[in-house]
Amino acid sequence: MSLQAPSLPDLRRDVHDAARRARVAARALALLPTVAKDAALQSAADAVVAHTERILAANAEDLEAARAAGTPAAMLDRLALNPTRVDGIAAGLRQVAGLPDPVGEVLRGYTLPNGLHLRQQRVPLGVVGMIYEGRPNVTVDAFGLALKSGNAVLLRGSSSAAKSNQALVDVLRASLISEDLPADAVQLLSAADRSTVTHLIQARGLVDVVIPRGGASLIDAVVRDAQVPTIETGVGNCHVYVHEAADLDVAERILLNSKTRRPSVCNAAETLLVDAAIAGVALPRLIDALEHAGVTVHGGLGADADEADLRREYLSMDIAVAVVDGVDAAIAHINEYGTGHTESIVTTNMAAAQRFTDGIDAAAVMVNASTAFTDGEQFGFGAEIGISTQKLHARGPMGLPEMTSTKWIAWGDGQTRPA
């Protein structure tokens, strides 16, 4: 028997108890007027700034442990907070306070022939679970979006950020209490044991939705083992397809921006497809531009990248290259190898662009534009909780409306339904 075994039933009970407390809090949050939620968000922003020192002290402990464990520099950077980043976290809360409240929006409504007044309106989801890695700012972002949309949130962050997350959640909970709101609107689950993830995603009837944010393996595991509804996010094997009628200046600009702007994010391009008809001219130029920008190119004019490279989400300064025979072949390749995130065609041919946007099965399809635009801020949502790559409920960047469900309400005066 392992040392951890005896604690497992307790962890399950802990997660379920937290979910039950979250549900009680959620019932109260669902009825809060917008002004009360916005005041709470401003108060939370003030509290985060006021407790900068405490938050940074906790973060320093996480960083020290991570350094001692030999964590790579890039991951240390994602974990690290400083006064500017803490201010940025608080600013994010204020920004959410300024966004429209989705709750109560009437989506449809009509009066039935029998006089029944029917309307469909947005309501909070209820209890939202978030599973995420590294960055402590997600802790506060998720709280802010959940609160504004009337949801209670259960946070399961990375163990590497445990102390930072605990300090942030302590500050948020105290701030809620100061506003006479239920502290259980935000709760941090233990990251000490992997099993809390399992308990969270299997708490059917207690948790309304779980949103995993992280690498492909985390998301795969969550979606596979979940018994509560989940939303798959953010795995992007995105393609830039250079059609034979492309303007190569535009193609080069879009390709470089899609690949190198921020190679570690999910909307970065991972594969370049070039039409065979122009490969002789276009490929040497595009490969040269990529290499000059510091990108390692897999495959090229002589041979396509191999199967494994064509399927990879590098998240690094690497790109796979393949030659395709026209727009239909490009569509077929992308629908086979892509992850349904963002796909871009570069062309001056309207029919090809139309065929591509019709035929591609993805959350976002770009014509003569960088894949980097798939982002809640860019789409004008103000903030996003993640980018859904599934088809159910939400697809693409998820803002506040995507954090809601709906309810049908019918007002009558004694209507009954004929047999």
Place this chain on the structure above:
Amino acid sequence: MSLQAPSLPDLRRDVHDAARRARVAARALALLPTVAKDAALQSAADAVVAHTERILAANAEDLEAARAAGTPAAMLDRLALNPTRVDGIAAGLRQVAGLPDPVGEVLRGYTLPNGLHLRQQRVPLGVVGMIYEGRPNVTVDAFGLALKSGNAVLLRGSSSAAKSNQALVDVLRASLISEDLPADAVQLLSAADRSTVTHLIQARGLVDVVIPRGGASLIDAVVRDAQVPTIETGVGNCHVYVHEAADLDVAERILLNSKTRRPSVCNAAETLLVDAAIAGVALPRLIDALEHAGVTVHGGLGADADEADLRREYLSMDIAVAVVDGVDAAIAHINEYGTGHTESIVTTNMAAAQRFTDGIDAAAVMVNASTAFTDGEQFGFGAEIGISTQKLHARGPMGLPEMTSTKWIAWGDGQTRPA
């Protein structure tokens, strides 16, 4: 080793192969113009009517086997087809042909400050799995709604209706071929083995959504073991709550309609809640009315129904009764015991009605109206694929728009995103 064991890997392969063929068909369906889909639906309706004899012969075999197995009369009636019912099935297809096509509808759109033209439009889900019991009409209804919304459908019906379903699907597939459309838009999975359900709900990446329609145990099992997204449907422990300010004539009418109109459907009332303040007057009258209508009443003036009865979805001429102390107690009771389907308050007090519609967490909340109104036809959808009791993607009756996802499409002229 059981006799069936050797066949299991083959059934898994069969289901996966069917899903792959469905995906190919779905890509074609997604691009079909509305006129082509409507013509196919009319042609399918003609074919169903033209093959009435063949369909009834297959149904007679199912009925004979069911009778020999001692199937109860109510279930035989659900299974049975006759010329009138076959005409009704065909009429359903024609009705769907007359509904608006949801595919291509633009839900949102704007031009970003950099000139990028962005729009979100409805697209088909892709491959939809349906798991259902008894009624062969669901086979054709699901096909019609899936085709109109551009989806391919994998049908897993009941083994008791296997021959009827096969005859119907054969007719539908031949009719698709006659319209030059892919026959694999509709496929019937083997009902001979329970494992085809498992393979269907675990075909991640091959199936976009599974909709189970049937009893609570089927739906529970599907949702618990699924690895593809599912939509929970149709389990309804619906309440009629008679508030102290109710008009008792209205209360009696709504209660009887909600309970007795069709006791076997999910929107039927299963529990009556009465305010303590009026229980002395209201309960004897309402119980008397129920009993006169042939309803068996569990609990009453002396004592509430027991816990098990309060949780039951009878789907029969039974009802549980409990006394509650005001609207907040009613809300708390319903949110604890209900299944989130349909809840109705009877009152003349506006504040109580508002509090009830705000506080109840369910797909539909009625004020002075029968629970029987929660239905796609009644809501004006023309047809429904089921009634969702979950919060993600769709909640309440699901019509054609609920059979779609969305896609963001951006048209640019070389836009890149600043660092």
